[in-house]
Amino acid sequence: GAGVSQSPSNKVTEKGKDVELRCDPISGHTALYWYRQSLGQGLEFLIYFQGNSAPDKSGLPSDRFSAERTGGSVSTLTIQRTQQEDSAVYLCASSLERLVATQYFGPGTRLLVL
Amino acid sequence: QQQVKQSPQSLIVQKGGISIINCAYENTAFDYFPWYQQFPGKGPALLIAIRPDVSEKKEGRFTISFNKSAKQFSLHIMDSQPGDSATYFCAARFGNEKLTFGTGTRLTIIP
Numbered sequence: 680g681a682g683v684s685q686s687p688s689n690k691v692t693e694k695g696k697d698v699e700l701r702c703d704p705i706s707g708h709t710a711l712y713w714y715r716q717s718l719g720q721g722l723e724f725l726i727y728f729q730g731n732s733a734p735d736k737s738g739l740p741s742d743r744f745s746a747e748r749t750g751g752s753v754s755t756l757t758i759q760r761t762q763q764e765d766s767a768v769y770l771c772a773s774s775l776e777r778l779v780a781t782q783y784f785g786p787g788t789r790l791l792v793l
Numbered sequence: 794q795q796q797v798k799q800s801p802q803s804l805i806v807q808k809g810g811i812s813i814i815n816c817a818y819e820n821t822a823f824d825y826f827p828w829y830q831q832f833p834g835k836g837p838a839l840l841i842a843i844r845p846d847v848s849e850k851k852e853g854r855f856t857i858s859f860n861k862s863a864k865q866f867s868l869h870i871m872d873s874q875p876g877d878s879a880t881y882f883c884a885a886r887f888g889n890e891k892l893t894f895g896t897g898t899r900l901t902i903i904p
Contacts, residue, residue, distance in 0.1 A: 683836070712891070721799075721896035722837070722882060735891065770836050781827075782892065784836025 681705070683785035685771050691791045692761055700756045700788045704773030711754050712782060713746055714770040722770065728754065729776075761792045796820050797885050799895030806902055812870040814898045816883035821864065823885040827892070828857065828868050831880045840881070841868070873902045 684703045692698050704711050713725040724738035728748040739745070743761075748754040758765055768789050772782040798817045806812045816826075827842035843850045843857040843866065850857045856869040870877055883895040 722894040724891055724894075727891055772836070781839050781842075784829075784838065786834065786836050 683771055683773050683783050685769075685785040685788050687788060688786065689789045689791075691793065693793055694763060695760055697757065697759045698761055698790065700758075700769050700790070702754045702756070702771030702773075702785060704752065704754070704771070705783055706752075707775070708773035708783075709751065709776050710774045710782075711748055712772040712774075713754070713756050714772065715740075716768045716770055716787070718767070725756070725769075758790075761790075763792050766790055766792045796893045797883060797895045799883050799898060801898060802896070803899040804901070806870075806873045806900065808873060808875060808902055808904050810873050810902075812868075812873045812877065812900055812902070814868045814881050814883070814900070815865065816867065816885075816895050817863075817865045818885050819864065820885070820887060822887040823893075824888065825886045826857070826859065826866050827884050827886075828855075829882040829884065829894075831882065831897075833879075837882055870900075873900075875902045875904065878902050 683705055686701045709730045711728045715723045715725055726746045727735040743759045746756045768787040770784055770787045772784045774782045796819050800815050828840045829837035830840040831837040841852050841855050841857055843859050845861050848859050854871045859866045878901050881898045884892040886892045
């Protein structure tokens with residue numbers, strides 16, 4: 680596809696379970712971002728990958744959150760031991776390179792922790 | 794510390810009217826100011842952007858006004874239409890740094 684894709688589109692899980700969220704960026708985009716959007720709230724930056732550089736993890740809210748980007752393409756955001764406050768929409772975005780500010784967002788994964 | 798403050802949180806405008814959303818920033822080093830539009834169930838999409846060397850940028854019905862001395866910028870939507878109903882986010886960036894987003898404005902255009 681031409682845009683950023685994310686899966687699953689919706690995820691319902693029980694408190695304490697681990698979840699994995701996937702992001703497929705636009706082909707050729709070297710920068711990849713994860714954001715969290717709580718209901719009615721703004722975009723909270725989580726983590727940023729650029730090429731082979733060490734990721735910027737400054738936005739991760741706790742050590743239960745981690746992310747990987749394999750082969751400079753697909754990324755997985757993992758939340759361990761989920762809590763109810765983790766319920767939100769998790770958005771992924773990609774861009775051509777760090778200097779280019781136009782980020783293209785995916786549709787998001789809606790996570791509900793019961 | 795919130796570096797970009799956005800207001801109002803929600804806005805209702807009649808069809809044909811002008812919608813105005815305001816943002817204020819603190820970091821004078823910011824050099825790029827985009828606006829994103831988000832429809833329900835979708836990710837945000839870039840709408841229009843401005844750099845601080847100009848005071849205004851217009852694209853169709855959408856205009857950004859930029860006031861460097863006041864550290865403020867605003868989005869104006871002329872002849873607002875029901876299809877403009879969405880959430881709008883302002884953002885700011887310095888150099889190679891990541892975007893800092895405002896908290897969003899939910900815009901509703903009523904007939």
